[in-house]
Amino acid sequence: MNAKERMDELYELIDHHNRLYYEEDDPELSDYEYDRLSVELRQLEEAHPLLVRVDTPTRSVGGGVKRTLRKAAHDVPIVSLQDAFSKEEVDAFVERIRKEQPGVVFVVEKKIDGLTLVLRYRKGVLEEAITRGDGIIGESVYENALAVRGIPRRIPEPLDYLELRGEVYMSSESFASANEQQVLTGGKLYQNRRNSAAGAMRQLDPDIVARRQLDFFAFNLEIAQGKTFASHKETLEWLKNQGFVVSPDLREARTSEEVWSAIQDIAKSRHSLNYPLDGAVVKVDDLSMRQQLGMTSKVPRWAIAYKYPPEQKETILEDIAVQVGRTGRMTPLARLKPVRLAETTVARATLHNQAYMDEKDIRIGDTVLVQKAGDIIPEVVSVVREKRPEGTSRFIMPDRCPVCGSLAAKEEDGAHLYCTGDRCPAKDSRSLAYFVSKDAMNLEGFGPMAVEALISEGYIRDAADIYRLKEQKDILIEEGVVGKQKSVDS
Template identity: 55%
Template structure:
């Protein structure tokens, strides 16, 4: 994989996990893992600025704004903090501040793992509660914050206007109570207190907030009309007198050594706290010093967040089992002696492949060090040979698939071992789940457990059968295969809706080897329907943007198989759309040879929407302005790119002019 492909892969991963974290409150990876992805992307983009694009996650703040709740613009933009992962980075930050400020003081605080909320008070009365949203616009959760006992509904000092920023969270005790209550009534299973707190605060029914006993720590005073302060620590002490629960046990430090000692102290105690934290924050204390240091467009120069490495623990590998994925890949899974790690019980860990097992010298019976690499499955860091028992056994991935008993082969040039039987039940299960996933046909309710039930009960064998489930509605409800009436009808409705998807989603869902969402989009833009794609020649495919020999041959191989033609015929008969909604536009190359740069916030278009439009008409989108730039599409707060475009004489257009160009 080359640098450009890795950058694109990282962007897609980060966008995917942003959606899960901010908009669905269902993250699949830890904050530490997410931070490592972002850090790698930042490094690659810094080393290769020619690949920076305006829609890269590094150019944005965070979550999107949900539609159900009222939008509220922020008075003070809610920007992120710069992340640090080492002692050296903390010392560099302190020394950099000292090079610009005489004898600065620093405040070190715990970084609470919850949902950021701004509270507004007018004349001493609580009038609004707003989530972070995208940093510029948040969501009103006013009715819900009224149900949080630790938030004062009025304060004794009746300032004309006061805004404070804090973190709404759920204590470990409250989280356990909710889990117990849900378990007793056979309800939902929640993974983390942070996810549950976030989801609870954004409920439309405030009674749910009252039941779940949320809390809030205030960590910043944003606006205080009629009252001035000289330092951050002074604001925290004053906020205490107003009835706010402020961030506990903060430390005021003068030297880098003192800062690091405070950060380390928090790290040592973090697993004993009655609530979750995801790091420590170091802030310059003096408020006038902060104004001198200022901020970039993305982060303040007067603060930094330290992220602790994942918690590690020792446990024993009791056995190793094999999982078979949708592509036939065999993944060894360590069965562990259960151990509590980062707040959850873990009993499994992925071992990736045979090379990983050999490199780490892992045997059944070994004591190993694990760390949490996801909300469910942790990873093995190393084995401890000196603790190896006499009866420990070496492990080799089997030469036959444990599901269908077909031979397995090791892929050339990679470490993966695969089952060669494309009819393997495990591959069929994985393929159907992938077809229904959000990135493909987006059929809500058709997850792994539902698919497994439908297969085991004989209702589906391949993706085509999904679209014939309506015929078995009464039987599905009677047997409760995917739930009772409401769940079944919701699933059938989602299946019907997916028939209208564009061709690119269908191609993605087919799971063609080496063909992901971006490749599927290029195919949909250049061919009118699935038949045209299936009849494409090698020469036609290799001529497409960013298509190489491997991708072209993978597509040809897929459509050379008769069973795949039969599958497509089955989808057509069910009424699934197989025509491209973008190929007609792609034949219009009015932007061919033109390069656009998108900057600022557009009135109605999202950046990725504008980017897609430009690409559909043959244009290119760049992340930086140069003499070769044809147009700068500018919105509000366009910043330095707009200035550079003006200096270079590049034509600047607004959204209205851009839409006129498309007419």
């Protein structure tokens, strides 16, 4: 492998791992392994300056600085709550506590799907903000916390020490506007609000956090030196007076029926809220009762988290199209009769490969049950066999690439097909990217990533579409979604 090939490989690798780390909060490499890739790339760049990519990651946040955040220990270990997935489990929890603590009052709260953050205030001033980490040791994200809306730097009542927990999350509006920016200027779309909030909080640049417009709900007070509270509700009331936004619409309940009906009400409102929910939390309100109930070896005995099942809907599978990706992989894609599901309209879902379609016996014309896996990517769960029309047949993957007509071959994994054509246009989005950025659009900020996003989202398929976009160029610039036109000699 020559230097150019190795550099291209490193660019791909580092881009990939930066994305996992910063956008999806899901790193595959240790910091050590990552640093070694960066060092190797930097050395190659120094030796071959003409081969340096304009947008090299060694000059941006991801590659230019060490990506480690300072570790910080928690005063109060963060333990998970006991999970419940059925009414029976919730009922059993409520009845057990009612037996031990007659007269108990429960509070039912929304469980916001974000990133848990511990805040520490000394003499009324924010001193530290720590991520959950493994529950014992987290990472300090103090600078970033200052860029989150709803985290006051200073509070009116200056206790010697205050520690509280809350959830950093991305509202529907922030998520939509971040993705608009991605489509038109940046690159890959954010798939998941939790991950983009968490990824932003791990950035080393608070400006990025500010741009992603994150918010904070306080949900539990841990330590308040010099103050005593009788109930959870009192603590939330006090936090509210200190300028925090507390988890909204807390419901009181005394019986298992009341608890369950509160959980159901939250479920109904779930997809019309401005913040993402993944469940409801049932807690004992009285703080001294909580102490008496204590903990098992793993979880507090005074709280339970009910997780909502993913929303599923029936729709018609109208067609199966075979899509060819940039690596040449041929993927069958279900075209669905559009259906509203977990906040978005779903019109297609991946069917992965022949084996997947065969196993679920998925056919064109079928009525299928769809859901979003982890409420992110739509998938076909199953076929409603009773509703299958007459005359359907098994879908068979074509033996040629639908884009260029070259023969298809099996990938090494034996499951997927790929196009063997050397000059397949589907594999060529990079040249399209060049066309967009330099010749047709003459715009800054229209890199290969943006083009890939535009293609995969169906905005552009070919050069004609790019001209169509070009006609809207002035509007795009005016609205600030893409950069200003470059001058000819720049």
